[in-house]
Amino acid sequence: MQIPQDLIDTAKLKLKSVQSEAEFFQLRAQFLGKKSFIISAFSELKGLDPDLKVSTARDLNILKVKLTQLFEDSFNTLDAHKQNMLDVSLPEDPYHLGSEHPISKISNKVIEHFSALNYQIFSGNEIETDYYNFEALNFPENHPARQMHDTFYLNSDASSEFLLRTHTSNTQIHSMLEESMPLYMLSPGRVYRCDSDNTHLPMFTQIEGLVVDVDLNFGDLKGTIIDFLENFFNERMDVRFRPSYFPFTEPSAEVDIKFGNRGWLEILGCGMVHPNVLQGCNIDTNTYRGFAFGMGVERLAMLYYGVNDIRDFYSSNLDFLNQFKP
């Protein structure tokens, strides 16, 4: 078989006179298409004796690569082609990128963790009666513990006193009264305290968990909390439990974590459910025990994202919100 030596030069020459993209592709077909010399030459290799077959195949291959490269290079420099070409580096059309609010993101992260442990989610009422917000939670009337909660009261002609819930624990009472035991639940939602400054907002987001089951002990509470915190921050955590006081738990604890170089930081409150609370919900305290925990989502979000001013979350400032991934 004779390989024409001037094939490349011929192609170069002919390419110079190409006027349009159509002509270009015609020419390309002539040199590299099914009926071109090169492609048909490959099919003729079969008949050659082995030695010759190898060397011819190699030569043909080299030629094919060179030709392919030649056509590719000249396509990009083709005037006709250049006219059709976009400046693809121009910016894209304007678009909107949506995103979840950071507080929702953090809430959902917590909810996801506990959903995997089969906790049911109840969000409850934000306007509540004194009974569910305080009394059923073992805050007797005229108890200084009520002063820990600066409460918003609502104007009402009804006999019961209505308020904005100061914690999501009200939902726990409703659930204990309505659901069957054992109960594994999470109550996320907005809560209100009549107080506003750099570190406090009159409305914030809380997530509380409640478990009522047989054979629960303080170690179960600890394990649940530590497991959650390590999952949430995705690392081994230094966690400290220290005694505290909430009227609805006995014993009560605050949980601190060591966060960066900021030392111990308070992250959530928890405890074993006070028997008065369980009994008030008709739960037999000889059979069942409970534990509960609660956390402020804004605080978690501030730590998680490194936000310094809690008010940023409610500022509606897109410069702030655009920084969060969807």
Place this chain on the structure above:
Amino acid sequence: MNISYAYLKDFLNTRLSQKKLAEVFTKVGFECEINKSIIEFDITPNRGDVLSLRGLQREFNAFQLKNFKNSLKVTKLNFKKDRSVINQIDKKGCGNYHLLLIRGLSKIKKLDAKKSKFLTAAGIPLINPLVDLGNYVMLEIGAPMHVFDLSKLALPINVTFPKLNDVPVRVIGGDIKNIKNSALTIQDQAGIQAIAGIIGSEESSVSKRTSNIAVEAAFFKPEKIVNQARKYGLATDASHRFERGVDPKIQKLALERYLFLLSEIASFNKAECFFSEHSPKSTKPINLSIERFNSFSGLGLEAKDIKKILQHLGFDLFAETSKYLKFNVPSHRFDMQIEEDLYEELLRCYGYDNIPANKPKSGPKKTRISNNSLSKLRLGLIYAGFKELMHMPFVSPETYASLNSHSLVPAELINPINENESLMRGSLFGGLFSAINLNIKKGYASIKIFELGNVFNKTKDSFSQDTHLSGLIYHHELKKNWGSKEFLYDFFSLKSEIIKLLETLGITDIQFKQSSIINAFSSNALNIYISNKHIGSIGEINLLATQKVLKKPCYGFELYPERIFEDISNTKLCTFSKFPSSSRDLNIIIDKSFVYKDVDDKLSQITNKIKNLKAFTLINIFEGKGIPDGSISMTLRFIFQSSSKSLLDAEISSEMEQVSLVLKKNFKVSFRA
């Protein structure tokens, strides 16, 4: 409670550093922070007994398992009952009342520098050495004291609730307070001389010239003191302690200590002490089951460990069996009532951190399938480019009125933070309008936002709370893209956006109905129905309802996610034709008294009846030149397809005839080429 570290260290007789000491207290439940030379204790309201040096010392010794001994120096007194000094004390509010009468005081010196500094560090101002000394003893022992100028008192004293309401009394500091008959008061023969446990009257207070004093130490019942101080706007160190409970057994000690310290700074002629008391309600011992405790805590403590810890905290063993221990509760522990209270004491001293943690337990498998529509709606909006925002729910009456129907009654706060925003929102749009306004000012020209939250209204005897999912689209690009491509967002973009959103939930039977008034929207608005249930509205925002916050057209939606349910029924597949489809366009001129929906409804009805008609769409509308006044031209496209063959022109034409006939008959349309 702020305590100077140097003073506390000496009092506790410890060498621990300030940081270590703060840590020790924090670990056993008395959270504290260091502020320069001061330790700031944040004592929880159940532990009023720790609001003193002695209280801290008792705890400090207990968790080091050291015994607590009283080592304070006192001047022993002989306490007498005398109704010419203390006549009556009301049993409901007062457990005991002691008065130390000191006459002929002279050469009164200031408190020594160490004590003065200690008081200042605690945030208690120095007033008069006689008063300062009372404050010092309160911080040291925990018994609040009040010092009267004895010369200004007309003995005997009665501790009683006033018979009259709103008796004006000038209290220390000069303010006049109208005393309610719910306030326990200290009265002499002239009238009210103090609101018990809170503050004394200006009239009977001590001055520089005072030479005879009556020092009061008493036990007022917490339930009678709590809320009183707040009622009169008078939160004092004394009321803070009485509200939480003061040990009813330390009044004598406090007065003896006062007298001892007074003799260091002053001379006096005579000191005598009087008291009156009601025998206190005996506290019941608390039973502790060793086995129950261990199952509660996950520990395995033995009787001897339990006794050791509790006895150091002042709980004396009352009785014991092999399974049960019974403890007396010390008089200062107001917080002790049930067995679990003892558990807390044990765990606290044992150390919460020393209790082993178990693997987390899981709840029973859920049988209920929850409605997922809310999270899908949120996600759909996010994918469609909406930013989620959150706002405070407090609004002004004007905002409420502009966004809510007049038939609704707002939920009103009695004690709002901001007087102008005293109502709970009845719509989410108020916050969203301000958010758009704020971000326009920041230079944003195109904004898509939404909020999920509750809105509130007052009902007959309660309040309603409904979840809304509302959003706004504000689209006024300052610049088009570099190719001058235009981006228009109008009512119909909004409509398709909402349909798309609902269809992602598998919902297909979406209906829109025009309604005369939808708050916040202009007349270009629609109510949305799914299976005849009103699930929300969309529309152009009524700029008047934004109270001048927005000035350019803006579109919005309000959905009620609690009424929206995902359609999770199985997809039913239909067979589809293998043959090509053809389309025919038809130009009709129709009177404007008809709306498109009339045409759409009619054509939908006949689509099933005409054999090969598969679908139709509106592709153009036009009015103006060449179209009669009061009419509009619509171009409709009809799609024909047979499941068994390729359709012939004639077959399609005949079916188009049927369509034309229906339109002519129902809408009196004319046709245009």
